[in-house]
Each structure stands twice: as structure tokens, then as C-alpha cells.
Amino acid sequence: MPVKRADKTPMPVRLPEERAHDFGEVNEGYALERAMFEAERCLRCQDPVCVEGCPVRIPISDFIHEVAAGDLVAAARILRTANPLPAICGRVCPQETQCEERCVMGGRFRPVAIGHLERFVADQERARGISTTAERTHSEKVAVIGAGPAGLVCAGELARMGYGVTVYEGLHAPGGVLRYGIPEFRLPKAILDHEIAVLQAMGVEIVCDVIVGRTLPLDRLFEMGYAAVFVGTGAGLPQFLGIPGEDLNGVMSANEFLTRVNLMKGYTFPEADTPVKIGKRVAVVGAGNTAMDAVRTALRLGAEEATIVYRRSDKEMTARVEEHEHAIQEGVVFDWLTSPIEVVGDETGWVTGLRCQKMRLGEPDASGRARPVPIPGSEHVIPVDTVIVAIGTSPNPLLVRTTKGLQTDRHGCLVANEATGLTSKPLVFAGGDAVTGTATVILAAGAGKRAAHAIAEALSPAA
Amino acid sequence: MAKILSTRQLTPITKLFVVDAPLVAEAARPGQFVILRVREGGERIPVTIADYDRAARTIAIVVQEVGVTTRLVNRLGAGDDILDVVGPLGTPVEIPAGGHVVGVGGGFGAAALLCLMRELTARGDRTTSLLGARTKELLILVDELRAVSTNVELCTDDGSAGHHGLVTGRLAELIAGQGPGRPDHVIAIGPEVMMRAVAEATRPERIHTLVSMDPLMIDGTGMCGGCRVIVGGESKFACVDGPCFDAHQVDFTVAMRRGKAYAAEEKLAAERLAAAGGR
Ligand SMILES: Cc1cc2nc3c(=O)[nH]c(=O)nc-3n(C[C@H](O)[C@H](O)[C@H](O)COP(=O)(O)OP(=O)(O)OC[C@H]3O[C@@H](n4cnc5c(N)ncnc54)[C@H](O)[C@@H]3O)c2cc1C
Numbered sequence A: 001m002p003v004k005r006a007d008k009t010p011m012p013v014r015l016p017e018e019r020a021h022d023f024g025e026v027n028e029g030y031a032l033e034r035a036m037f038e039a040e041r042c043l044r045c046q047d048p049v050c051v052e053g054c055p056v057r058i059p060i061s062d063f064i065h066e067v068a069a070g071d072l073v074a075a076a077r078i079l080r081t082a083n084p085l086p087a088i089c090g091r092v093c094p095q096e097t098q099c100e101e102r103c104v105m106g107g108r109f110r111p112v113a114i115g116h117l118e119r120f121v122a123d124q125e126r127a128r129g130i131s132t133t134a135e136r137t138h139s140e141k142v143a144v145i146g147a148g149p150a151g152l153v154c155a156g157e158l159a160r161m162g163y164g165v166t167v168y169e170g171l172h173a174p175g176g177v178l179r180y181g182i183p184e185f186r187l188p189k190a191i192l193d194h195e196i197a198v199l200q201a202m203g204v205e206i207v208c209d210v211i212v213g214r215t216l217p218l219d220r221l222f223e224m225g226y227a228a229v230f231v232g233t234g235a236g237l238p239q240f241l242g243i244p245g246e247d248l249n250g251v252m253s254a255n256e257f258l259t260r261v262n263l264m265k266g267y268t269f270p271e272a273d274t275p276v277k278i279g280k281r282v283a284v285v286g287a288g289n290t291a292m293d294a295v296r297t298a299l300r301l302g303a304e305e306a307t308i309v310y311r312r313s314d315k316e317m318t319a320r321v322e323e324h325e326h327a328i329q330e331g332v333v334f335d336w337l338t339s340p341i342e343v344v345g346d347e348t349g350w351v352t353g354l355r356c357q358k359m360r361l362g363e364p365d366a367s368g369r370a371r372p373v374p375i376p377g378s379e380h381v382i383p384v385d386t387v388i389v390a391i392g393t394s395p396n397p398l399l400v401r402t403t404k405g406l407q408t409d410r411h412g413c414l415v416a417n418e419a420t421g422l423t424s425k426p427l428v429f430a431g432g433d434a435v436t437g438t439a440t441v442i443l444a445a446g447a448g449k450r451a452a453h454a455i456a457e458a459l460s461p462a463a
Numbered sequence B: 001m002a003k004i005l006s007t008r009q010l011t012p013i014t015k016l017f018v019v020d021a022p023l024v025a026e027a028a029r030p031g032q033f034v035i036l037r038v039r040e041g042g043e044r045i046p047v048t049i050a051d052y053d054r055a056a057r058t059i060a061i062v063v064q065e066v067g068v069t070t071r072l073v074n075r076l077g078a079g080d081d082i083l084d085v086v087g088p089l090g091t092p093v094e095i096p097a098g099g100h101v102v103g104v105g106g107g108f109g110a111a112a113l114l115c116l117m118r119e120l121t122a123r124g125d126r127t128t129s130l131l132g133a134r135t136k137e138l139l140i141l142v143d144e145l146r147a148v149s150t151n152v153e154l155c156t157d158d159g160s161a162g163h164h165g166l167v168t169g170r171l172a173e174l175i176a177g178q179g180p181g182r183p184d185h186v187i188a189i190g191p192e193v194m195m196r197a198v199a200e201a202t203r204p205e206r207i208h209t210l211v212s213m214d215p216l217m218i219d220g221t222g223m224c225g226g227c228r229v230i231v232g233g234e235s236k237f238a239c240v241d242g243p244c245f246d247a248h249q250v251d252f253t254v255a256m257r258r259g260k261a262y263a264a265e266e267k268l269a270a271e272r273l274a275a276a277g278g279r
């Protein structure tokens, strides 16, 4: 029987003053009692609207019901059928705009903590070694380009359906943004490693250090015997502000900063060989998940003051609510309605400040969001020694430039059928950020999964 | 993972490696580079592809010890594996056919001329390899470059081999018509001070000149922007748009300053490596 309780069962978190200086995970996860306690809050609606908010349509109330009953094996099985990366999505999905936004409990009370429960079940599954297996039943093999969530999920689904799969990844380690972007304190790499090991146990072959379009032309993959190709190359090309002073020492993209820290383990320098420099005062420009990750990482690396500079207000911020809350607790400063106009440096070429002007919100622009308008006479310089630019990324043009027949839109995103992922090139499918531009892990995972089924359909049409 | 098939010490701190890298060898073109990593927790560093042999499925790279990773690489020998080798990266060099091409190689930059001069000579260009070093022992791959260039000109700061003086001095003489004569195209590969001097030497003559930039890189695929170089007032990613750029458009002052951004950390890492007995 559902139990009426207004509030979510709180997620145990480490104290801000303790966690803000190391890379250990911030959220500690539910223990069984808390999970069952929270699971009891689910009303088990006849027509669960939460599922409509989930891009991969996890049968949410079914798995939560199993948690309430204490059957974690069953809960894990239900989760896995819909979402191949539950331990990751339970940690990084923007639940507040997806499933939890729809939860009917949310009307008068707080929604059921679906994300926390998803994470709990996946963590239990991992701890108990509940495994997934696959058997090769088709002779065809498929090549996947890019080992981010889109590529990994596509590969996992194809392996589960019995196809041979090889994933080609350009970097030296698989995971995409999960590896190089999202920091350890939010997504421990051990979890990613586990998910990847599960895929490998299912027969997915992962080959790193291969950049398709450079090391191998895409068309070579067909010559090598792959029957179809999935492109999951993400949107990794960083945008810069295009303001004076951006070439000064001490200005970098969030991608560079986070890659130094996460992929290259720069936070352990000189233990690891790649250095990362942070200085005393840091400004991070932008207010998405990337910006939050960068600003909180800066604090952990020893910055005394770390500030988010954003030209709109907190209402237009795209970061997950939980990240914003955690950032506030950890002491991040927020300069809303502030737009950088110049990076200021000293005679040695190092950054000394960020010149900004204050903005006010005007009429909605083409995107429907209020357009920030400069306030005359509001120019000021924020003294900083590091500026991290986190204003967005776009798809890397490398593969498209070197491949004939791949159509893109004017943003450089691959044109692909929404339901199947089929591109303008026969037997080449695509999904994830490469198609949508920067989106979310679960949307990339969902696209990978849909494409896997479309590929299976194309290779072995159901009789 | 790529296996080292053979090595050759070129100078006390410079070593040539022939590496088994079938896919890179098949795709490589002059002017491109690989990124390598030698240990877990290790850096990713760009290294120019000096040469490639598609039939043997190998590439040759030349590594000079300047920091921790290059030191670690040079400790490897035949039979050892390089943990990661990825490439070929960057945009291949484009030089219009039919002219006199002078390739200026400063120090170990000479290595990068090898496959380029071979290709240009083979298609019928007149080629001159203009090599410079402090002293005779530091000139590398002279015989190999002789075999693939129409002419080879040597310069040493101390006069121990070839012309006494800097490559730019000899380049000015070539431009004035001496020796192999005035170049139609110049490509300079070596220390930034040398490349900048070459750019200054050819600028008033309006001779098409390329330089191969070597900024700090991480991914090498256009993902971080750490390799930004200002070219013609615009910010370019050297790993994708380069590494070769129009020498007369490159802002060397910014490039040199950016190259030193991590000097203190590099020093610390080098000291730590030395204290650990080099491993
Ligand atoms: C710092 C940061 C924090 C984020 N936080 C969140 C969050 O909390 N929640 C959320 O839902 N989303 C978040 N996102 C967004 C999310 O990570 C992405 O939407 C998602 O990773 C996209 O997955 P993908 O598989 O399409 O691409 P990616 O994860 O970008 O993976 C693409 C992979 O392809 C490889 N590749 C590219 N080109 C080639 C090539 N030519 N050959 C071989 N390999 C290639 C790349 O190296 C990379 O590994 C965040 C993003 C960033 C940058």
C-alpha cells in the first residue's frame, strides 16, 4: 500500500565543507531501508504519467514496486530492459524536468525520488554481481563510432540481440563525456568502468585510439566487413566567446579543463603527468551542467573563489537543479545577468580579470527565452586568474568533412531519422549529441537503443 | 598499443623509432602527426610523423627529450610497446606542384621533412632541404634527406659543418639567387624562434611560407581548444586546422607565450622524474 509522505526521503550527502576539497562522490546513495521507505511513496498510478517523461520509457512504478517489496533482482531486471545505463542515469539525469516533473505526487507534495531509486537498484545490481549475458546469433557485425553513451548503448543492444559489434573510439579510453567531462565526484569512474566491462562481457569489442575519418575512412568500415555503422561521435567541439583577450594564458574551454582533470587525471598531478592550473580566483562563463562541473572542480583543486558568470538569470540556467544546489552549498558565487566583454591580462600575458557588463532581461528572443540586454554604464572587472569558457559545444566536423554523403544541418548536426537514426547515407545510422547537439545522457542512450533496433531490422528484417 | 620495431639514437637526446602502426601508416600524409602516451596517468603528446612505409605498415617518429613524456619515450627500445599511438592527425601539407620548395629543418625538425621532401621530389618539384643545428653532431638524418631532396644545404652555428651561421642567413642567400636559388615555397619546421625568423626572411619577398606549429595539445581531435593558434587574427585549432599554417599570418608572440603556460609544472614534473631515477 502506498504510504502518504509529503517529502522525498533525503539522499545522504557528504558535508559541503568536507566534500568541496576532494573528488569523492557527493551523494552517498540510499541504503536498503531508505530505498524501501521512499519506494512506498509511489502511488502505483493506473496510468503512470512519469513514464511519459522518461526518454527511454522505464516502467517506473513496476521497478519501484519491486524495491518496495525488497526484490532487487526483479527491480534490476525491469530497469535494465529499458535502460542499459541505470547506474549512470540515476546519477546524472535531469529528473526534475523528466519523470519526476510528471509524478502526480509532485502536485501537492514532492515527487517520488525516482532518480535516487534508479541509482540504488543499479548500485545493488553491481554490488551483487547480477550479470547480463548475450549470445552471438547473427553472423553480421556492426561498427559503432564513438564510445559515449549513444555508442555504448547501441553496441550493448546489438550484442544483446546477437550481433557482433566493434566500437571505435578516438580517445585512449571509452566513455565519451562520461569519461572526460563529468567529474568523479558526480560519477565515479569505477561505475563507468563497470558498465563498460558488462558490455565487453556481452561480447562488445572496444578499440580505442582509432579516429574514424583520420585513422580509417568511414567507408573502409564497410570494406572491412561491417554490415552497418552507427555514428555516436557526440558534440565535443568547444565554442569560445569571441571576445578580446581570449588567447591569454589562463583562459581555457571547460572541455580542456575537465579533460585535463578527468580523462588525464590532472587532479593528482604530479602523480599523473598532465598538469592543471587553477589559480586563486576562477570565473566560469555559462550555467549548464558543464559550467557547474567546471566551477565545482575548480573549488576542489584549491580555488579560493569560484564564480559562475552568466548573462541570463538562474531561471534560464540549464544545469540540473541538484548540481545548482550542491554548488551553492559548496560556496560557489553566482553572478547572474552578467555578460563578459573582455578578458583582461597583465604584461606577461596572464589573465588578471574578466570585464563584464550587467544585463537585464528583455523581450523573448527566437528561442523563446528572454533576451539579455546590456545595462549602460554597468561595466566592471571581476578580478580572476583563470577564465573557463563553458558556453556550449557543437558536433566535431571531422567525420563529416572526410565522409561522402553524410548530410548535416546548419548547426553541423547530422541529419538522421528520428525513429531509426538512419542518416542520408545507406546503412549509416546516428544518434546522441552528434544529431541533437548537446543534450543529455539519457537522450543519447535512447537514440542509441532505437538505432540498434533499426539496424537489426535493416540487417535481418523480421519475416 | 603499438610495438617499436627498431630505434636509432640520432643525438644524445634525440631518438628515431620505427613503430608498427598499420592503420596510421596507411592513412598518413606529410605534415601530419600522432598523439602518444607512454604510461597509465601519462600525458598525451603530439609527435610529427617523420616517415611512413605503407608496405611495411610502419611509421617513423623522432623524439627529442624536452619533458617528462619525451624522456620516458626515449627510454623505450625495440620490442617495447608504446601504450597509445593515435593518428594520423592534422591536415596534410598542401604545396602547389612544380616549384622550388625549400624545407627548413631546425634541430630535430629536420625529421618532419623526410616524407614531405620525398613526396615533393617524386612528383617533380625541385627540393632543397636546408638543415640547421648548433653543431655538426646535432644535424640529423642528413643522408636520408640527401636521398630524397634535389639539394641539401647544411648550416651550423659554430661552423663545424656546412655554412657557418643560422639557416635564415643561408635562406637569405638562396632568396638572393645563390646556391640552389630562390624558393617558390618555403616550409619551416623547428623551434618557434627559427620559424618566426624564417617568416620574417620571406615576408618582404612575398614567398609563400608555411610553418608547422607545435602548441600544447591534449586530445588532438578538436575537442579542447588548448592548441589554439592565432592565424590572421583568427583563433585556429592547430590539431585540426593545422599544424601547418601560413607563416606570415601566425602570431608567434602569442604562440610562444602560450607554449610556456605550464613551464613551472613541467619543471616540477621533470625534477620529480629525475628524483625517481627516471621512471
Ligand atoms: C561536463 C558535462 C557535464 C554533463 N552533465 C550531464 C548531466 O549531468 N546529465 C546529462 O544527462 N547530461 C550531461 N551532459 C551531456 C551528456 O554528457 C551528453 O549529452 C552525452 O554524453 C552525449 O552522448 P554521446 O554518446 O552522443 O556523445 P559523447 O559522450 O560526446 O561521446 C562521443 C564519443 O565519440 C568519440 N568520437 C568523436 N569523434 C570520433 C571519431 N571520428 N572517431 C572515433 N571516435 C570519435 C569521442 O571521443 C567520444 O568519446 C554533460 C556534458 C558535459 C560536457
Ligand code: FES
Pocket (backbone or CB within 6 Å): B216, B217, B218, B219, B220, B221, B222, B223, B224, B225, B226, B227, B228, B237, B238, B239, B240
Ligand atoms: S588538442 Fe585539443 S583541440 Fe587541439
